[in-house]
Amino acid sequence: MDFINIYKLSNYIKDKTDALLARYGHVNTLADFVAGSVKTHNLNSVPGNHGINMHTSFGIIKNVNLSVGSLITVSNNKITNESIIFYNLIPSSNAELGQLKSSLVMTKGVNPQIMSFLIFPTAGQFITGDIQFWIINP
Numbered sequence: 001m002d003f004i005n006i007y008k009l010s011n012y013i014k015d016k017t018d019a020l021l022a023r024y025g026h027v028n029t030l031a032d033f034v035a036g037s038v039k040t041h042n043l044n045s046v047p048g049n050h051g052i053n054m055h056t057s058f059g060i061i062k063n064v065n066l067s068v069g070s071l072i073t074v075s076n077n078k079i080t081n082e083s084i085i086f087y088n089l090i091p092s093s094n095a096e097l098g099q100l101k102s103s104l105v106m107t108k109g110v111n112p113q114i115m116s117f118l119i120f121p122t123a124g125q126f127i128t129g130d131i132q133f134w135i136i137n138p
Helices: 006-011 016-036 094-099
Strands: 038-042 050-053 058-066 070-076 084-091 102-107 113-119 127-136
Touching: 058 070, 058 113, 070 127, 084 113, 113 127
Parallel strands: 038 058, 050 070
Antiparallel strands: 058 127, 070 113, 084 127, 102 113
C-alpha cells in the first residue's frame, strides 16, 4: 500500500470538499488524542526535592520551585528502554532564562522506570515555572 498524502486527499476522494473535511478530521483526531491524555501534577511552588508518580506519555509538572541541585523524580510505567523523551523547562519569567541549566537522568531496568529532572540555577537563585514532557515509544 502506498503512502496516503492527507494534504491531497482530493486524489482519493472525488469531491474536493469531502477531501478537506477528511483532512480536518485527521488533524482533529490527533489533537483530541494528544490533548485528552495530558496529565498534570501541581507542586504548588514548594521548594526542594520531589517524588511524583505520573503514568502518562504526555505530562506537565506545574509550579516547580527549584534551587541549585533540586531533583524532581518521576515514576512512569510508560517509559521503556527504547523510549524517546522530549522535555521542556518553562521558567515563569524572562530573568530566569539566563540561569536555566538542566539534565534528564533515566534509570533503566526498573518497572516503573524513573526519570529525574536535575536543575542547576545560579547559586542562591531559584527557577520557578513548569516542566513539560512527552514520551514516545517506537
